Amino acid sequence: MPVTGHGPCGTCAPAPQGSSKDTILTHSDQPRPLQSRASGPLTGKVRVPGDKSISHRALILGALAVGETRISGLLEGEDVLNTAKSMQALGATVERTGDFAWKVNGVGVGGFAQPKAALDFGNSGTGCRLVMGAVAGCPISAVFDGDASLRSRPMRRILDPLEKMGAKVVSGSEGGRLPLTLQGARDPLPITYKTPVASAQIKSAVLLAGLAAPGTTTVIESEASRDHTELMLKHFGADITSIQEGQHGRRITLAGQAELHGANVVVPADPSSAAFPVVAALIAEGSDVVLSDVMTNPLRTGLFTTLREMGGSIEESEVRGDAGEPMARLRVRASKLRGVEVPPERAPSMIDEYLVLAVAASFAEGTTIMRGLQELRVKESDRLEATAAMLRVNGVKVEVSGDDLIVEGRGHVPGGGVVATHMDHRIAMSALVMGCASDQPVGVDDTAFIATSFPDFIPMMRSLGAEFS
Numbered sequence: 001m002p003v004t005g006h007g008p009c010g011t012c013a014p015a016p017q018g019s020s021k022d023t024i025l026t027h028s029d030q031p032r033p034l035q036s037r038a039s040g041p042l043t044g045k046v047r048v049p050g051d052k053s054i055s056h057r058a059l060i061l062g063a064l065a066v067g068e069t070r071i072s073g074l075l076e077g078e079d080v081l082n083t084a085k086s087m088q089a090l091g092a093t094v095e096r097t098g099d100f101a102w103k104v105n106g107v108g109v110g111g112f113a114q115p116k117a118a119l120d121f122g123n124s125g126t127g128c129r130l131v132m133g134a135v136a137g138c139p140i141s142a143v144f145d146g147d148a149s150l151r152s153r154p155m156r157r158i159l160d161p162l163e164k165m166g167a168k169v170v171s172g173s174e175g176g177r178l179p180l181t182l183q184g185a186r187d188p189l190p191i192t193y194k195t196p197v198a199s200a201q202i203k204s205a206v207l208l209a210g211l212a213a214p215g216t217t218t219v220i221e222s223e224a225s226r227d228h229t230e231l232m233l234k235h236f237g238a239d240i241t242s243i244q245e246g247q248h249g250r251r252i253t254l255a256g257q258a259e260l261h262g263a264n265v266v267v268p269a270d271p272s273s274a275a276f277p278v279v280a281a282l283i284a285e286g287s288d289v290v291l292s293d294v295m296t297n298p299l300r301t302g303l304f305t306t307l308r309e310m311g312g313s314i315e316e317s318e319v320r321g322d323a324g325e326p327m328a329r330l331r332v333r334a335s336k337l338r339g340v341e342v343p344p345e346r347a348p349s350m351i352d353e354y355l356v357l358a359v360a361a362s363f364a365e366g367t368t369i370m371r372g373l374q375e376l377r378v379k380e381s382d383r384l385e386a387t388a389a390m391l392r393v394n395g396v397k398v399e400v401s402g403d404d405l406i407v408e409g410r411g412h413v414p415g416g417g418v419v420a421t422h423m424d425h426r427i428a429m430s431a432l433v434m435g436c437a438s439d440q441p442v443g444v445d446d447t448a449f450i451a452t453s454f455p456d457f458i459p460m461m462r463s464l465g466a467e468f469s
């Protein structure tokens, strides 16, 4: 079976430019609103879908490898399906062989073919930016595009290092925004690049371009970001090392003109998706929920560390690992939470989890201060403002101070608001989690974007006892 699946490519409403704040941006014909109300305890055992970061990388490295890659547990969400389609458009053979089981036959490093049509990454920053890196090392040009949310996100941070490596932006919108045409380098140059912000997407784009360059490509980060690309490159046979740099940073060195060999990848459950049932279980009195195979890579578990500091009961067992990625079973029990201060250096390890942490903080007693959140402003939406708005409309006292988010927890949340999701899956899921324990129901204006990262979120939460209607 070739790459199939619903996906934003064909189903997106035309991307509105400069959309008004009052317009609901959705990729379905009609927005799909939903309401969440307190249901009593959540109980049961679930496995959330495969990790999104690892799923993208498995498809991309599979496409750049020689031979066959078998992936099990792939996240079949729209973001990842768009990456699968782009790998196929670039010449790899990508097939779904069963539930969450995929097979990729790659073209080899530097071997991508000129795609016949624009590559549409829908809502996905990761897919778009990593594939830009992979294309930059090939002598082809490709048009990169996405939905209104992705079109508003900064791409200069990726294009700057790729241009230093010899790639060129042939045509594009102002400020390096999508849509743009990237011409890859015939003879890519290895570089040493210090990332301006802690971003695994920037780091990965440079490393993927560096695969095709002669000599050594080095990336220096002053704050370590998730290291899935490094771990998976090693698993596919690349010569790559990562050493500590300064107090929190890393220096990653990759030997270029690498030959990657197809490999088997088992995708663990996504901790960023697990975050939603975890927080729901902590705040809904009497809950007791078990999540299996959750990835526990320390560069992804800042949320669990923080929730434990707040008094959350999250027990880890059955710890094991695959291809360098550890995973564990988590048992989460409802807990009385207290406010804490989250240090800025923890941000890269929980960058996608602040929205749902803000929900937990709203149910805590006391103030939670989350510092250093500037990167939240350039995600699927401005998550700093959108998170504050989600809390405010539900009666929680919250302040955005510079790049910090300050939540005044009062042990309960009034609720009663309708949350604007701004084409952002994590806002929709966070708001629905809030409603699992708030005094009055919480509504969201559109749940369509949940399908980008967690297609079964609604039925899975219902299976635990959540009342969504």
Ligand SMILES: O=C(O)C1=C[C@@H](OP(=O)(O)O)[C@@H](O)[C@H](O)C1
Binding pocket: 052, 053, 054, 126, 198, 199, 200, 201, 202, 204, 225, 226, 351, 352, 375
């Ligand atoms: O590399 C990745 O898989 C990701 C990196 C992060 O983005 P940044 O690199 O912009 O921090 C994160 O927010 C995103 O959801 C996934």
Ligand SMILES: C=C(OP(=O)(O)O)C(=O)O
Binding pocket: 079, 123, 124, 125, 126, 127, 352, 379, 380, 426, 453
């Ligand atoms: C930021 C996210 O993803 P991306 O950057 O891939 O759109 C996310 O999933 O929260």
